[in-house]
Amino acid sequence: MTDALTATGLTIARGGRTLVEDLDLSLPRGAVTALTGPNGSGKSTTAWCLSLHDRDCSGVITVDGVPAREMSARSLRSLHRRTIALQPQDLLLEDSWSVARNLWHAAWSLALPWRQRTGLVTEVMARTGVTAFARRRVASLSGGERMRVALARTRLMREPALVVLDEPTAGSDESLGALVMDLMEEWTKAGAGVLVVTHDQRLVERADDVIRLGDEPSA
Numbered sequence: 001m002t003d004a005l006t007a008t009g010l011t012i013a014r015g016g017r018t019l020v021e022d023l024d025l026s027l028p029r030g031a032v033t034a035l036t037g038p039n040g041s042g043k044s045t046t047a048w049c050l051s052l053h054d055r056d057c058s059g060v061i062t063v064d065g066v067p068a069r070e071m072s073a074r075s076l077r078s079l080h081r082r083t084i085a086l087q088p089q090d091l092l093l094e095d096s097w098s099v100a101r102n103l104w105h106a107a108w109s110l111a112l113p114w115r116q117r118t119g120l121v122t123e124v125m126a127r128t129g130v131t132a133f134a135r136r137r138v139a140s141l142s143g144g145e146r147m148r149v150a151l152a153r154t155r156l157m158r159e160p161a162l163v164v165l166d167e168p169t170a171g172s173d174e175s176l177g178a179l180v181m182d183l184m185e186e187w188t189k190a191g192a193g194v195l196v197v198t199h200d201q202r203l204v205e206r207a208d209d210v211i212r213l214g215d216e217p218s219a
């Protein structure tokens with residue numbers, strides 16, 4: 001299995017505290033890696049750094065073998081359209097817009113081919129179970145419904161190398177949990193690596209590898 005991403009000597013500090021120190025990891029294509037650990041241990045911050053949205057970290061990150069620090073601003077923009085999909089913990093949906101408008105905007109941001117956008121948005125809405133409330137404003141949705149919209153948006157990227165999901169089953173019922181599992185299966189079967197930040201034991205058990213942050217060093 002080739003690696004979608006590797007990090008060597010990854011070190012992240014925030015607010016005067018070292019969250020991650022000298023961490024080496026690889027995120028293989030076709031596999032699920034769980035990132036777990038106690039609240040405040042740095043999981044979300046690490047997810048933002050590994051997806052190259054937050055560059056305030058040291059160490060070497062490579063994506064498909066290319067060192068991130070050698071990428072131009074333009075390559076990074078392209079990488080965020082085609083290669084790495086991040087679903088952040090706070091979802092970052094536009095509350096005042098309808099579900100459909102959020103997804104249309106995401107399709108535009110990803111520069112999906114104009115002629116295919118309608119078909120792709122319709123397809124991901126059906127796949128994630130949001131079609132029935134596509135016209136509703138996001139502000140009026142429940143937590144689980146909002147999560148489905150976020151998953152739909154993440155699913156819009158067509159052939160990602162890496163999908164980073166931050167707490168995708170937070171507050172989920174059985175059917176949303178099953179949807180997350182199914183989508184992870186689809187992504188890995190299509191050759192993507194999946195990094196899932198989670199406290200959910202079901203996801204940890206499903207993962208091919210588990211990275212724990214915040215453990216006390218053993219004596």
Ligand SMILES: Nc1ncnc2c1ncn2[C@@H]1O[C@H](COP(=O)(O)OP(=O)(O)OP(=O)(O)O)[C@@H](O)[C@H]1O
Nearest residue numbers: 014015019037038039040041042043044045046089
């Ligand atoms: N920009 C920042 N400035 C100061 N402190 C920060 C900053 N960003 C994150 N932190 C702190 O770093 C720590 C790790 O935060 P992070 O959100 O990565 O943890 P987490 O493991 O994802 O937690 P949770 O399980 O609660 O979601 C927290 O104590 C947070 O307050």
